[in-house]
Amino acid sequence: MKKLLPALFLCLNILIVQAQNPPVPASKLFKLPKYVTVKDYVPGVLIVKFKAVAGSSSKTKSVTLPDHNVKSRSVVSQRKMFSQPISSLRTSALRKPDDEVGLGRIYEVKISTSANIEAVINEILADPNVEYAEPRYVHRINYLPSDPRFPEQTYLPQLQAPQAWDLVRNGSGLIIAIVDSGSELTHPDLAANIYYNTADPVNQVDDDGNGKVDDYRGWDFAGDNGFNEDNNPNVVGSSNDHGVHVSGIASAVTDNGTGVSSIAFNTAKLLIVKAGPDNNGTEISRGYEGIKYAADMGAHIINCSWGSTSGGGFGRDVVNYAISKGCLVVAAGGNSNTDVPEYPAAYKGVLAVANVNADKTRASSSNYGPYISISAPGNQVLSTVFGGYGLSSGSSMSAPIISSTAALVKAYRPAFNMQQIGELVRVTADNTENENPQFTRQLGKGRVNVLKALTETPPSVRIQNVSEEEKIAANAGSPDTLYLYLDLKNFLYPVSNLKLTLSASIPEIKILSSVPNIASIGTLETKTQVGPFKVIIPKEVPGNSNVDFLLTYAANNYQDFEWFSLTVSKDFINIRTNSIATTITSNGRIGYSSPSETNGLGFEYRGEQLLYEAALMIGNSPERVSNNARADNSTTHDHFVKLVRAYEVIDNADSIVAESQFNDRGNPKGLEIAVTHRMTAFKKSPDDKYIIAEYEVLNRTNFQLKNVHIGLFTDWDILGGRADATQYIPAERLAYVYDKEVPNAPYAAVKLLSNNAAPAYYPLSFDVQNNPLSDEELTIAEKWETLSSGVQSSGLDVSTGVDVSFVSGYGPYSIPANRSVKVAFAFIGGDNLQDIQASAQAAQQKYDKLNVVIPNEPAVAFNVEVYPNPLFSSNGVSTVRFELPEQGKVTLELFNLMGQRVRTLIPGLGYGKGVHYLKYDFSGGFFSDIGSGVYFYRFKYNDQVRTTKISVLK
Secondary structure: OOOHHHHHHHHHHHHHHHHHOOOOOHHHOOOOOOOOOHHHEEEEEEEEEEOOOOOOOHHHOOOOHHHOOOOOOOEEEEEEOOOOOHHHHOOHHHOOOOOOOOHHHEEEEEEOOOOOHHHHHHHHHOOOOEEEEEEEEOOOOOOOOOOOOHHHOOHHHHOOHHHHHOOOOEEEEEEEEEEEOOEOOOOOOOHHHEOOOOOOOOOOOOOOOOOOOOOOOOEEOOOOOOOOOEOOOEOOOHHHOHHHHHHHHHHOOOOOOOOOOOOOOEEEEEEEEEOOOOOOOOOOOOHHHHHHHHHHOOOOEEEEOOOEOOOOHHHHHHHHHHHHOOOEEEEEOOOOOOOOOOEOOOOOOOEEEEEEOOOOOEOOOOOOOOOOOEEEEOOOEEEEEOOEEEEEOOHHHHHHHHHHHHHHHHHHOOOOOHHHHHHHHHHOOEOOOOOOHHHOOOEOEOEOOHHHHHHOOOOOEEEEEEEEEEEOOOOOOOOEEEEEEEEEEEOOOOEEEEEEEEEEOOOOOEEEEOOOOEEEEOOOOEEEEEEEEEEEEOOOOOOOEEEEEEEEEEEOOEEEEEEEEEEEOOOEEEEEOOOEEEEEEOOOEEOEEEOOOEEEOOEEEOOEEOEEEEEEEEEEEOOEEEEOOEOOOOOEOOOOEEEEEEEEEEEOOOEEEEEEEEEOOOOOOOOOEEEEEEEEEEOOOOOOOEEEEEEEEEEOOOOOEEEEEEEEEEEEOHHHOOOEEEEEEHHHOEEEEEEOOOOOOOEEEEEEOOOOOOEEEEEEOOOOOOOOOOOOOOOHHHHHHHHHOOEOOOEEOOOOOEOOEEEEEEEEEEEOOOOEEEEEEEEEEEOOHHHHHHHHHHHHHHHHHHHHHOOOOOOOOOEEEEEOOOEEHHHOEEEEEEEEOOOEEEEEEEEEOOOOEEEEEEEEEEEOOEEEEEEEEOOOHHHOOOOOEEEEEEEEEOOEEEEEEEEEEO
């Protein structure tokens, strides 16, 4: 019992202390306000107010120092803030009761500067006699510049620019490139902020070796008419002073007692890049050249207050180049009151800016949509113009507000790279959803807030890559399943317990599963292969539908979202090997399923895009040519219609094989043919620089098709295709294309692999007179001419190089009723002509060998064979080999033991006489719901039926 007494006394003491100083309730714990940093309070100093003595009158509420001592080990000293009664300072006529507010109970408390200020405050708040405790906050004036027209710039206070100027106003070394119509370099409110390239003074010599002589003041890519480059980026007058107005918004000289102010204050210089002609103030003809120049000249921010709905590879490549050089590209979102993307704003990595009114509602002219990143004021913005000042409106004005903000933020946070600066400006924007209920998540993150961009410390998680795995349903009526994996990068401050939610713009598309919360992502950390999100694509969704997916992010004090687009229900399959990448389609095209370089990879050789268009053409007269090739610059002949969309047959360590089927029912004067398209790519040298494209053309009529010619129209663009030539080597039946200006540019070629008809080759170019393409149109009759003329010439080699195309193929064929003929082509990429020739020889040898291993041999009886059997999940590919004595219609279905059909594998399609092989992967994907058990293949050929058992072991 005696041993227990000390313990009991200890417990009692603890209880007494706890009763005197109860813990602060969690709801009352002190936490520094959201925007407060260490710069906003005096280190080591607190303000503490004690409660009034219970029962005392107002005249006795003031207490002396000994009555209130701050209980904390961190306290160094304390003093009463107001030592005499306030009333004693007043006249008797104004006298009121002493210290009604209790100022006499307020103390200044000094604490150890090494102590955690929040922890000390919460320790003090545990004293029941304390009314409040807080830091001694530092307050600053809101800096107002001396520019006389600053009061007219009403958008600056809206965006809290004056408060931001209290934190930072000046800096050096930052460059904003104004890629526009030019500027006025001597304007009194711009001149001091113009960037001058001291490495290339005006002396008629290209001192800095960048190819621009005397680009001391910037550069003019357009001159008077759009083509005459010179070293004078000045505008000629008010008719083309768009760039002058943009320049002033971005970085007018501020606090100089002249004109207007800019958010950037005096932190950034202006690199003037003139990209529009003098004779057209609304045209930017050399904008992308201007972006590239700005990036090379070291611009931190590139402002593009222009755009169009024309995207394309050239602009994308230039923008990617600028981003790779560390530039932040800011672009106007457009003024067409539409969600149709404009470029360069819509390119990935660009800050696309919408225009909002003073009340944060969308300006009526402003574009909107998933591609918009952020919004900024853009109506009646006052800025510099030629010879003075003026008002202008549009997203062209909104964009330089963002550029100017980015410059100020970079000056305040110099350690951040420009991608991080862009994200900080974006993610700290003020929400505009309540003001724009009809444009939810269509105006970017919100309206820019300059102060928040300087003071907040949020994360910013962005998608770096989307990997997709589409499992095509075996049954025609079943939905496809899409599995999405995301690579996510956090550009800013760390985030924990991050929740991701995915939705789709098409309501019929369902997201069946999400991913677990991400525990944490640090600054500049990337999480790869986050997922999968399981997405169900019903058959009601049209083929090649472009779907906008919305990914939302949620964590403590962090809300964000991001759009990305994918094509679903694809009628094409992308094929990649170490050296090449291309696409098989369900309509006879190679490279792209749709015109204008869409829905596909083209034909890439070691990352270099070589192909603009490739399309199958089959005809037997000037009036009857079925094809999906171009008709003119804006239309195509869409004659081939999908029967069985492209599907993967094999993908193993050696090769990739994919197939599709289509017919020509889209042609009112068609040949009534059906085509099976097979594409094979090989993964190992020396066969990894080409693909084999084979077409089996079936005559579906009851009569013989005579004089049939089969070929491919191919438009190759080496390095953009402006200086190309094409040649044909008859002995090798090889047509190739190369660039005449760049010696080390890659080569592309088409090799004819079949030996069952005479070859054809017809070079084309709209740059050459008396050519079928001279009028930039290919009629049916002209397509027939290119198919049926045999080898028309040895090539097309103009001294300066031109944009070239060619048709290569075979004919004539006579195809009996219900019989077929096969033709094959090799698409080749290489480093030079010798490389192309070596791959052409390898392709011929490989194709000949494959035709021996898997021949289209005649069959004497209808027979079906299935192997391996039983089928194990470890090597779950089932091969079906069938022999047909004659051409006929084939149906293949899979049934379970209950007699229920679980898959339709061939839905009644025509196959030619001979031996055929089909492969089905039971290891997952669209066979994932096929469990272990006994199944039956039911094979129907015309009126004959064969049933074969297969055991599946998973």
